[in-house]
Amino acid sequence: MPSAASKHLLFILAPLVVVFALLPGVYQNHLLLFNFVIFLILAQGVNIIYGFTGYLPFGYVGFFGAGAYGFAIMVMHLQWPAVLAVLVGGVVAVLLGLLLTPLLRLSGAYFAIANLAASLAVLHFVANPALEGITKGPYGVSLTGTFNPTHAYYAAVVVMGLTVGAVVYLKNSAFGLALQAVREDAVSASMAGVNIVKMRVIAWLASALIAGLAGGIYAWYVSVFYPDNVFSGEFSIFAIVFALFGGVATITGPIVGVIILYGIYNLIGFTTPQYFQLIYGLLIMGLVLFLPAGLVSLATRRGWNVP
Amino acid sequence: MSPEQTPILKVSRLVKRFGGFHALDGLSFHVTPGEILGLVGPNGSGKTTAINVISGLYAPDGGEVTFDGASAGGAASHRLVHRGINRTFQVPKPFLSLTVRQNIQVALAYGGATATPPSIAELLDEYRLKEVADRPAADLNSAQQKMLDLTRALATRPRLLLLDELAAGLNPAELDWIAGRIKALASTGMAIIVVEHLMGFIEQITDRVIVLNAGKEIFEGTLATAVREPQVIEVFLGGEHAH
Ligand SMILES: Nc1ncnc2c1ncn2[C@@H]1O[C@H](COP(=O)(O)OP(=O)(O)OP(=O)(O)O)[C@@H](O)[C@H]1O
Ligand SMILES: [Mg+2]
Numbered sequence: 001m002p003s004a005a006s007k008h009l010l011f012i013l014a015p016l017v018v019v020f021a022l023l024p025g026v027y028q029n030h031l032l033l034f035n036f037v038i039f040l041i042l043a044q045g046v047n048i049i050y051g052f053t054g055y056l057p058f059g060y061v062g063f064f065g066a067g068a069y070g071f072a073i074m075v076m077h078l079q080w081p082a083v084l085a086v087l088v089g090g091v092v093a094v095l096l097g098l099l100l101t102p103l104l105r106l107s108g109a110y111f112a113i114a115n116l117a118a119s120l121a122v123l124h125f126v127a128n129p130a131l132e133g134i135t136k137g138p139y140g141v142s143l144t145g146t147f148n149p150t151h152a153y154y155a156a157v158v159v160m161g162l163t164v165g166a167v168v169y170l171k172n173s174a175f176g177l178a179l180q181a182v183r184e185d186a187v188s189a190s191m192a193g194v195n196i197v198k199m200r201v202i203a204w205l206a207s208a209l210i211a212g213l214a215g216g217i218y219a220w221y222v223s224v225f226y227p228d229n230v231f232s233g234e235f236s237i238f239a240i241v242f243a244l245f246g247g248v249a250t251i252t253g254p255i256v257g258v259i260i261l262y263g264i265y266n267l268i269g270f271t272t273p274q275y276f277q278l279i280y281g282l283l284i285m286g287l288v289l290f291l292p293a294g295l296v297s298l299a300t301r302r303g304w305n306v307p
Numbered sequence: 308m309s310p311e312q313t314p315i316l317k318v319s320r321l322v323k324r325f326g327g328f329h330a331l332d333g334l335s336f337h338v339t340p341g342e343i344l345g346l347v348g349p350n351g352s353g354k355t356t357a358i359n360v361i362s363g364l365y366a367p368d369g370g371e372v373t374f375d376g377a378s379a380g381g382a383a384s385h386r387l388v389h390r391g392i393n394r395t396f397q398v399p400k401p402f403l404s405l406t407v408r409q410n411i412q413v414a415l416a417y418g419g420a421t422a423t424p425p426s427i428a429e430l431l432d433e434y435r436l437k438e439v440a441d442r443p444a445a446d447l448n449s450a451q452q453k454m455l456d457l458t459r460a461l462a463t464r465p466r467l468l469l470l471d472e473l474a475a476g477l478n479p480a481e482l483d484w485i486a487g488r489i490k491a492l493a494s495t496g497m498a499i500i501v502v503e504h505l506m507g508f509i510e511q512i513t514d515r516v517i518v519l520n521a522g523k524e525i526f527e528g529t530l531a532t533a534v535r536e537p538q539v540i541e542v543f544l545g546g547e548h549a550h
Contacts, residue, residue: 100467136465174413174416174417174439176413177405177409177413177416178413178416178417180404180405181402181405181410181413182400184402184403184404185400185401185402185403187364187384187400188386188396188400188401188402188456188459189386189402189413190363190383190384191362191388191393191394191414191460192383192388192413192414192418192459192463193385193388193389193414193417193418193419193463194385194413194417195383195385196385245319264373301360
């Protein structure tokens with residue numbers, strides 16, 4: 001299906017990257033744009049692990065925070081250049097993912113809870129005052145040497161492009177099909193010859209890598225942060241809600257989810273923060289009850305083929 | 308059946324326990340390439356369990372499975388699939404939200420077939436799935452889902468095929484048709500084990516049957532002989548009365 005893949009690259013990935021590359025020139029709130037890009041990355045990372053394998057990563061932020069600290073440690077102690085330190089952030093997240101692979105033996109809510117617990121454990125490890133010499137413990141990190149929000153923003157756009165590209169690959173390859181098969185019925189997938197453990201681990205590590213790179217870039221962008229900032233459960237919850245709202249196991253669903261929900265979040269959050277929690281909460285409930293396959297399923301139900 | 312051929316599958320003194328319950332209790336048999344072996348027995352006698360152990364879903368608690376001269380007991384399912392074992396499920400298990408075509412594509416891509424597998428077009432055509440090829444498997448009726456299970460298995464080019472009540476629920480015309488297909492597969496050298504309650508169907512296609520009761524073999528031979536065995540009659544009548 002090479003033609004479908006090139007269509008997806010041309011009509012979804014390319015416009016997305018171009019728009020976010022150009023927006024800083026015309027829109028002044030760069031921090032908001034940066035946060036949009038970070039959530040686009042994280043929502044697609046959730047899409048890869050949840051949409052394609054069925055594991056709901058309630059502790060997804062663990063990889064993000066690990067990436068941020070991987071970045072910070074390289075910059076603080078070894079004075080590595082930012083781009084390389086971001087890559088290290090990705091590697092640290094993958095190592096954490098490897099450490100957590102036994103969680104993949106759990107299913108459903110057990111996995112989600114264990115993953116949440118794991119992310120809290122990593123937070124407390126990093127924030128431990130005994131590790132002050134390495135992580136600065138609870139006192140937070142200040143990385144003035146690499147501070148360059150413009151470069152960090154474009155690095156985020158690049159990682160977003162690669163992440164969406166990975167999802168395009170999953171949507172159009174036998175590998176992605178096999179992942180969906182594992183999600184649908186692991187026993188039948190094994191009878192199709194699929195090594196289900198290997199597939200799950202690959203998807204898990206890929207989503208860890210994505211969050212780790214995003215975390216490293218986030219650290220680069222903000223430069224000053226505390227453990228609670230980069231391990232905030234809000235990252236996990238938002239990324240999951242955005243992906244679910246738009247529709248997982250699609251390319252466009254998480255993108256639509258981030259743009260609409262994060263857009264609404266910022267609109268309501270700025271003008272009438274007191275109503276935000278209420279409206280957002282109702283929206284999520286309604287979504288789970290009436291639109292479990294996300295917004296794009298409205299179109300799919302009409303027989304339109306939404307990638 | 309050609310008795311001089313070496314068996315492709317040998318099962319010896321196979322034991323499978325669930326808790327303290329012996330679902331398989333020292334089962335031994337073999338099947339040779341090109342042979343259609345019937346596996347019959349009352350409900351709960353261990354037929355599906357035998358298939359599950361041979362296809363790697365369960366590790367045996369005792370005994371041995373030898374496939375193609377090498378041990379196969381307790382190996383991972385996907386490895387056994389790559390080595391040439393495949394099966395259908397008593398309750399079909401397609402990938403429901405994938406299309407029929409995609410269901411088969413997964414097996415073609417990952418089945419590790421050593422010889423050229425049949426093409427999707429051939430499989431769709433031969434197993435009457437052409438009209439529904441681009442529909443999600445969830446839209447199929449149960450007979451079609453069974454055929455989809457079968458095409459998924461065939462896409463991996465198995466040398467041993469285990470059919471768990473494939474014919475149950477088919478109408479007489481469909482039964483004749485699928486009997487023909489199974490025989491055609493065996494004539495290519497594929498060894499086939501058929502689990503079925505329909506004795507007419509078993510009679511029509513098998514060379515030999517194993518009668519199972521409580522996880523043990525109680526008879527081996529042709530179905531015509533089996534139905535005259537007092538022990539076999541007893542087990543089947545007992546089983547029927549129990550329901
Ligand atoms: N996973 C399992 N856990 C516990 N008990 C099981 C399990 N699978 C099978 N059994 C038990 O093992 C026995 C054999 O079951 P099996 O499914 O092999 O029978 P069968 O011969 O295929 O019957 P049927 O003709 O009804 O399909 C039954 O008593 C069943 O309840
Ligand atoms: Mg059975």
